[in-house]
Amino acid sequence: MLIKTGVATKDMIASKFPSEETLKKPKAILECFECIPCNPCATSCPFDAIVIEDGVTSMPYLLTDKCTGCGQCVIACPGLAITVAQLINNQALFKIPYEFKPSPLKGEIWHGLNRSGDIICEAEIKSVQINPNVKTALVTVLIPKQYLYEFSTIKRHE
Numbered sequence: 746m747l748i749k750t751g752v753a754t755k756d757m758i759a760s761k762f763p764s765e766e767t768l769k770k771p772k773a774i775l776e777c778f779e780c781i782p783c784n785p786c787a788t789s790c791p792f793d794a795i796v797i798e799d800g801v802t803s804m805p806y807l808l809t810d811k812c813t814g815c816g817q818c819v820i821a822c823p824g825l826a827i828t829v830a831q832l833i834n835n836q837a838l839f840k841i842p843y844e845f846k847p848s849p850l851k852g853e854i855w856h857g858l859n860r861s862g863d864i865i866c867e868a869e870i871k872s873v874q875i876n877p878n879v880k881t882a883l884v885t886v887l888i889p890k891q892y893l894y895e896f897s898t899i900k901r902h903e
């Protein structure tokens with residue numbers, strides 16, 4: 746499915762998530778499915794929580810105990826392949842990369858999209874961190890927990 750459509754299956758996505766118990770704290774979700782020569786996720790992590798065994802060409806994996814959910818790796822990944830997820834009661838809080846302009850604003854309600862670009866839910870913008878030296882903004886959004894494995898990004902209401 747990934748090779749044919751570019752969209753990972755739900756099982757592939759779920760395999761990248763830790764347990765719901767672990768997700769009571771924010772953890773990076775590394776949706777990196779191919780061994781490519783790339784490592785900004787690992788080098789950007791201040792806590793050495795991302796490991797790439799051979800240094801650059803194997804798939805990264807997370808040392809969940811070390812991850813604080815800070816989001817540094819989210820804006821460092823050139824493939825926009827990382828989010829941070831946390832479960833809070835019946836909701837899921839995501840930190841996602843966002844590169845379109847204008848950026849969302851705190852308090853706005855946007856659409857939540859799945860990996861095929863379909864609208865699946867509403868997404869409340871909780872915060873937006875913009876670093877003028879980095880083209881990728883770090884956007885924190887709240888969505889219903891049931892879309893934990895489907896949610897991918899956001900789209901402004903038209």
Ligand code: SF4
Binds near residue numbers: 814
């Ligand atoms: S969210 Fe922060 S602590 Fe966790 S892996 Fe990414 S950079 Fe490291």
Ligand code: SF4
Binds near residue numbers: 776783787805822824
């Ligand atoms: S920076 Fe992104 S694309 Fe590169 S290895 Fe890490 S997760 Fe994969």
